[in-house]
Amino acid sequence: MRAPEEELKRLLLASELDLLERIRKRCDDLQARVGDDPALKESIRRVIVEVLRESGLHDHDRLARALAPLIVSSMREEIRNSRDMMVDALYPITGRLVAAAVRNAFTELMEKLNRKLDEGISVERWKAKLQAKATGQSEAEILLNRNPPFEIDEIFIIHRPTGLLIERVDAQGDAEDTIDSDLVSGMLTAIMAFVQDAFDDAEGGELRTLAFGESQLFLQTSPNVILAARTNGTAPANFETTLQEMFFGILERWSDFIAEFDGDSAQDQKAAFNSDLQARVRDLQKARAENFRGRSWKARAVIAVLLILAVIWPGLSFYDDYRASVIEDRARGVIASQEALTGYPITLRYDKDTKALIIEGLLPSSESRQQLTAELNRRLPQIEKRLQLGSLRQARGDEVGRGKLASLRDELGRLKSVFTQALADLETKTQSSNSDIAQEFSKAVGTLERTLQQNQNLTTEDIAKAIGDLESVILRRQDRTRRGLAAELEKLELARRTLEQRLTKLETDARAPLQRLKAWIARHALFLSDGSEFRDPRRTDALLGDLAALIKLAPSNVRIRVVGYTDSAGSERINKELSIERAKVAIQKLRDLGVSNDRLIPVGRSAERSLAAGGRSEGNNRRVEFEIAFSGE
């Protein structure tokens, strides 16, 4: 049973009490949700994502403005704190990006270069073009490889035993000394000692280069000194050699200084060493500008040899010509000094190839020949002489000449008697100045006779001239003795005609051997089976025998071209050689038969002038023909 007061309160304040109860309940609920930090955190956690999303949707800008500074600063912080992680995470992506960018830049550079190249013309460019064609590489690539950027940054000279720096030269001229050179020197020395110990190269091998990124350290070493050159870019082929030369130069000049080096900056000669080194580095930079091509001794040597040849060759040939002309002049003098030889056809030339003096022609007698030979031997003792001289008596030795000349003499004798008769008649008829005429006649006849005796090759003109002389002698007297002389003149005319006939015949006979030779040549050739074998050796020998006799009979200045031919099978070069070979075989046989080599000229015409008509067998094309050579050929 509740207390009456309670009952009363309930009745009076029922609604208020309910309200109070409800309020308390809500307060408890609120307390549970936001009453303390964990509860509040829990409550917010449940809704915050939703809240952010909704406010992001409805009030995006304001939210962004509110959050941006926070996010940015925290990101910055995050990046700073976990740089390595970021780098690791980003490396594959950035790496690819960088590679792509570099590739792009490279391609762009190539294109630019190509464009530039298309615009300009230079020898280098043509060389690169050719090389590009040959190798299939791009022209720009070749040029880029040819002159890769290369720079020498600095040079260290290090005292090896102590690892102390003797001198450092900044090749670029910027005094930027990022790391203490003394430390670099010491470290380098230590590294070299370490490498040597670690790898223990029994043959005394040394560390030659150190590479880091684009930079490279080139090392030259001796027991006392290390030269280290820090470079950037791809070193040209000759750089190490040039550096080595520089190093040797330093060693040569400064070995004493280096051996006595004690780390004292005030050491004697230190300044001199420094300036010398500066000069050497300048030289090195100069060499770099020329891409370390160096002095090309090869080109110089080739030019020198060519120059020497260019001087010596014409000099020698000029000397040869001069010598030949001196010899020829002297020989001409010898011939001119021989009175007996005046008027005889004698030609001479000095053959530079065989180094022989060749004298051709006709002499009055074998005595004059001996005389000439003796005189030539006296005046030109060292010179080989080849005399192709015929003396008249000798020439008459051959049957043709002897017979003709004997009959000519008879003829002349008869003519003389006719003239004597005519003269006698004239004398009796004109009775004046007979002796005069007689003298002139006998003189003219004497001249004619002498000429005939001396010269086998008597021409019609000579005879005609002699007769003309006679005629004129007679004609001079004609007006005085015209009538009386008419009959005599008829007799003389008759005699003249007879003489003329005889002379024509004589001339024809003298020419006959040549005509026969020509006729023979026109009708004969030597055929070969294969190579240099004659098809019918016995017939060939017979033919060559005839030919040799004819050549020997022909005047000595007549020369024969011996022409070899081949069929058209095989290469032109081989056929040419074979055709000349065939000609030479024929010439050898003719020489064996006593024909002078000087009169035979070998010629090869391979498959020219084919004898095979209409595609028939070419067998007959393998042959040797003969031709009369042109005079002076």
Next chain:
Amino acid sequence: MSSSRSHSRVNRDASSAVSKKVCVIGDFAVGKTSLVRRHVLNEFSPHYQATLGVNIYKFSDSIDLPDGESVLLNEIIWDIESGDPASGKLSTYLQGAAGAVIVGDIARENPLPSMIERARLFQEVCPGRPVVFAFNKVDLISNADDGEDGHALEEEFSAVAMRTSAAEGTAVQDLFLHLGRRILEIGA
């Protein structure tokens, strides 16, 4: 074989400068690197990191000679790994040194034999060059009378022996200053 740092206590534009190679040698983990870093960089790290090969440091100091002349000495300090003195590698590193600091650990049972061995090796490689002995880690012994006093070394090598502490900086500057002066007195 690693990084190298340098430090200078003077301006370098002194009238004349002399560079000298100074080696720091001693047994495993006696505090060679710590001594050098205290000397050159005035820093100390309690974490041990073994030296591989050589660390190279540079320290420039202006040293007054007895005749009143002042010389700028560039010490190129080779802090060399302990290694095996008999291996030959140590001799290679020692070559050309103008002087050496031979370090031992005063807190150890008997530091002398290894110090003597190294001192003899140095005398062999660089005869006549001065050495100084450092009994390091003096901060680790509680009683100042404990540990080696180094008289035996001083007598055999006619060299100074000092008790040093890289951790607290005790006698480190004196040690190198003394060696520097000896080097300049003897002349190279």
